[in-house]
Amino acid sequence: MTIRLVLAGCGNMGFAMLSGWLKSGKLAPQSVFVVEPNDALRKRAEALGCGVAADAAGIPADAVPSLAVIAVKPQVIREVTAAYTRFGDGRTTFLSVAAGTSVATFTSILGDSAPIVRCMPNTPAAIGKGMMVVFCNPLVSDETKRFVADLLSASGQVAEIDDEGLMDAVTAVSGSGPAYIFHFIEALTAAAEKAGLPARTAGLLAMQTVYGAASLAAESHEDPGVLRQQVTSPNGTTAAALAVLMGEERLTKLLTEAVEAARLRSIELGK
Template sequence: MTIRLVLAGCGNMGYAMLAGWLKSGKLAPSTVFVVEPNADLRQRAAALGCAIAADAGDIPGDAVPDLVVIAVKPQVIREVTAAYKRFGDGRTTFVSIAAGTPVSTFEDILGSRAPVVRCMPNTPASIGKGMMVVFSNPLVSDDTKRFVADLLSASGEVATIDDEGLMDAVTAVSGSGPAYIFHFIEALTVAAEKAGLSAATARLLAMQTVYGAASLAAESQEEPSVLRQQVTSPNGTTAAALAVLMGEDRLTKLLTEAVEAARLRSIELGK
C-alpha cells in the first residue's frame, strides 16, 4: 500500500474534506491512511475504503506520505503533531487546518526541515462551498503547493497569502464570516415576522433571498454594487430600505467594526 496522505483527525471537518477528496477522484481511498482515536469516527472513514488506525504509531514503518493533514482542535495540536515527528525530515509536507495555530508551532515540534502549509477553512467547506486560505513556509515546493490547492478545491474556493500575519484578517472575514451571514438571516427573519409574515414564510424568504443573492453575485460578471443598483429603482422600496442601511455608511461601519474586533481577538488568541 502506497500512502500518499495521512489524515490526523477525522471529525466533522476532517471527514468532510476526506469525503470531498475521494468523491472528486483527487485521491484514491487506498492511498489514504486515517488516524482517529474515536472508534465511531474511525469506522466512518473505514466505510469510505481508507486504512485506519487509532494511533499514529500504527502507520506502517516504511510509509513516506506526501502529506500529513492535521485536522484536530488547537488545544491538542502539540500532542497530536508530536506523534508525526518521524515524518519531519523534509520529504513529507504538513498541512494544518487548526485555527489560530501558526506555522512556527509546527516547525518547533517537527524541526527546521519540515515543509508546512497553514490553511484557514470555514464551515461551508463541509458541503463543498467553503473558503480556504493557505500560507506556506519557504520549504513547501511549488508542486506541493499546487497539489494542496487542488485537494482543497474539492471543499470550495482556495486563495493564497504570502504574509502569515494576514491570517488574523482572514479569520475575521471568511473564518468567522459565516456567523455574520447566519445572524443576518436571523435578523431578516425577525424583520419579516414583524412585517406580518408567518414564522415559516419569514424564514424561507430570508434564507432563499440570501442564498439566491449570493449565488447571483458569485455567478454574475457584474460587481455587487452594480447588482445592487439594478434592484434599486429611484424613490422605490429598495431605495427606502438602503437609505437606512447605507445612510452615513451605517452597515459598512458596523461590519468594519465587527471584522476589526474579530481580527484583534484572533491576534490575542494567537499569543
C-alpha cells in the same frame, strides 16, 4: 497502494475534507491513512476504504506520505503533532487546518526541515462551498502547492496569502464570516415576522433571498455594487431600505467594527 496522505483527525472538518477528496476522485481511498482515536469516527473513515488506526503508531512503518493533514482542535495540536516527528525530514509536507496555530508552532515541534502549509477553512467547506486560505513556508515546493490547492478545491474556493500575519484578518472575514451571514438571516427573518409574515414563510424568504443573492453575485461577472444598483429603482422600496442601511455607512461601519473585533481576538488567541 502507497500511502500518499495521512489524515490526523476525522471529526466534522476532517471527514468533510476526506469525503470531498474521495468523491471528486482527487485521491483513491487506498492512498489515504486516517488516524482517529474515536471509534465511531474511525469506523466511518474505514467504511470509505481508507486505512485507519487509533494513533500515529499504527501508521505503517514504511510509509512516507506526500502530505500529512493535521485536522484536530488547536488545544491538542502540540500533543498530536508531536506523534508525527518521524515525518519531519522534509519529504512530507504538513497541512494544518487548526485555527490560530502558527507555522512557527509546527516548526518548533517538527524541526526546521518540514514544509508546512497553514490553512484557514470555513464551515461551508463541509458542502463543497467553503473558502480556504493558505499560507506556505518557504520549504513548500511549487508542485506541492498545486497538489494542496487541487485537494482543497474539492471543498470550495482556494486563495493563497504570502504574509502569515494576514491570517488573523482571514479568520475575521471568511473564518468567522458564516456566523455573520447566519445572524443576518436570523435578523431578516425577525424583521419579516414583524412586518406580518408567518414565521415559516419569513424564514424561507430570508434564507432563500440570501442564498439566491450570494449565488447570483458569485456567478455574475458584475461587481456587487452594480448588482445592487440594478435592483434599486430611484425612489423605490429598495432605495428606501438602503437609505437606512447605507446612510452614514451604517452597515459598512458595523461590519468593519465586527471584523476588527474578531481580528484582534484572533491575535490574542494565537499568543
